[in-house]
Amino acid sequence: MEITYIIGAFEFLGFHFCEKILDDGKEVVGVQLVSTDDDYLIEEMRLHIGRNANFSECELHSLEIEDIDSFKNVWIVDFYDFFMKEREEKVLKNESLNNVFEKLDNSKNKVVFLLPISLLSHSMFEEEKKQLQNLLESLEVPVQEIYLPTIYGPWQPKEFLFHQAISDEVKQWNYTQREWTGDAIYVEDMVEAVLKIIEERNDRYLLINKEKDQWMQVAAQLKLAHQPIDEKRITFDGVKRIVEPSISIEEGLMRQKRLMQSLRFED
Numbered sequence: 001m002e003i004t005y006i007i008g009a010f011e012f013l014g015f016h017f018c019e020k021i022l023d024d025g026k027e028v029v030g031v032q033l034v035s036t037d038d039d040y041l042i043e044e045m046r047l048h049i050g051r052n053a054n055f056s057e058c059e060l061h062s063l064e065i066e067d068i069d070s071f072k073n074v075w076i077v078d079f080y081d082f083f084m085k086e087r088e089e090k091v092l093k094n095e096s097l098n099n100v101f102e103k104l105d106n107s108k109n110k111v112v113f114l115l116p117i118s119l120l121s122h123s124m125f126e127e128e129k130k131q132l133q134n135l136l137e138s139l140e141v142p143v144q145e146i147y148l149p150t151i152y153g154p155w156q157p158k159e160f161l162f163h164q165a166i167s168d169e170v171k172q173w174n175y176t177q178r179e180w181t182g183d184a185i186y187v188e189d190m191v192e193a194v195l196k197i198i199e200e201r202n203d204r205y206l207l208i209n210k211e212k213d214q215w216m217q218v219a220a221q222l223k224l225a226h227q228p229i230d231e232k233r234i235t236f237d238g239v240k241r242i243v244e245p246s247i248s249i250e251e252g253l254m255r256q257k258r259l260m261q262s263l264r265f266e267d
Contacts, residue, residue, distance in 0.1 A: 003027045003071050007097065008078030009057070010042040012155050013114055013148075013187070017076055018049055020191045027054045031063075033082075033090045033097075044263060045155075060096040069105040074198055075141075080114040080148055083128070084159045084178055092131045098138070106141045112198055115147045117180040117206070121234045124177065145204040145238070146194055149180050150215055153187030153252055154259040165222040166257050182234070183208060184215040185243050186252040193243045204238030211245055221249050 004021050008014040009030025021028050032042065049055050082088050091097065101111065113136065119129045136143055152162045161175055162184075185193075185207060197205050211217070 003029060003068075003073050005029045005031060005068075005073060005075045006078070007031050007075065007091070008033060008081055010045045011078045011081035012157050013080055013151060013190070014076070014078035015045050015049075015155055016153075016187050016191050017078075017194075018055065020188070020195065022049060022052050022054055025054070028056075030055065030057045031060060032057070033060075033094065034087060041155075041263070060094075060100055063100055065100070065103045069108050071108065073104075073109045075101075075109065075111045077111065077113045079132070080116050080151070081157070083116050083119070084157065086178070088128055088132075092128075092135055098135075101139055101141060104141050110142045110144065110198070110202070111139060112144045112146060112194070114194070115145055116178065117147050117149050117182070117234065118178055120147060120236060121180060121182070122177050142202045144197065144202050146197060147204070147206045147236070147238075148190060149183035149185060149207065149209070151185055151187050151190050152218060152256060154256050156187070156256060161224060162218060162222060162253075162256070163260075165219075165224050166253065166260055181215045181219075184218050185209050186245060186247060186249075189243050189246050192246075193241060197241060204236075206234075206236045206238060206240045207243050208240055209245065210242050214245075214249075218249050218253065221253060 004017070004026060006014045006017055006028060009018055009028075010032050014030075018028050018030060077091060079088065079091050082091050113132075115132070119125050119132065136145065150160065150162070152160065156163045158164065158167070159174070159176075160179055161181075164174060190207060193207055
């Protein structure tokens with residue numbers, strides 16, 4: 001039996017992993033580190049998966065390590081979304097999380113960090129990158145680092161330009177270099193690719209869309225007047241994994257727009 005613990009279960013990416021793993025009939029324990037200004041979205045997410053008998057929520061201080069080490073476990077840390085929301089310290093300086101990781105049996109646990117490519121591509125984030133590496137090097141359990149470009153689709157937060165364009169209410173683009181615009185992948189395709197990677201060796205991975213210029217293509221579909229395109233070439237010494245799109249850009253954006261309309265997102 002395998003249990004997946006998701007740190008940031010009601011963040012954008014974390015929630016999609018919850019949905020997919022539960023759909024596969026496996027058990028998920030969700031850990032939400034922080035309350036947000038969008039707490040109503042968390043309640044909507046709970047309604048989507050809360051009735052699933054294989055899902056449970058738990059706070060870090062309530063985790064019983066002896067019970068955890070009775071099974072084979074995967075820990076998915078959605079650092080990507082904490083970083084996008086400028087809340088990376090909630091992971092990097094979280095003593096409760098460090099204490100949990102320190103106590104894990106390294107033969108029964110694996111930790112997977114979902115990370116933004118902007119950590120690799122922008123020198124302005126050297127301090128955050130250094131803190132992250134210090135954390136990763138301190139872990140005695142097996143670790144995978146998976147670097148991601150812009151991810152889009154349902155539940156994408158307002159920090160992203162695609163969300164802002166779909167909302168059709170933004171007068172001024174709120175773009176920061178935390179969003180890497182050299183590539184883009186639809187969220188469900190990203191989840192499928194990462195779940196396959198988790199079954200492989202422990203290493204550093206970079207996800208790349210098989211179709212070229214995907215961020216630009218999505219931006220063009222949304223008629224984004226402002227297109228801050230990042231340099232596509234980055235230095236990476238790990239495994240590069242090509243992701244083949246399962247749906248068109250139009251369909252992916254339509255799914256994102258339908259959810260936004262149904263939830264009445266407000267910026």
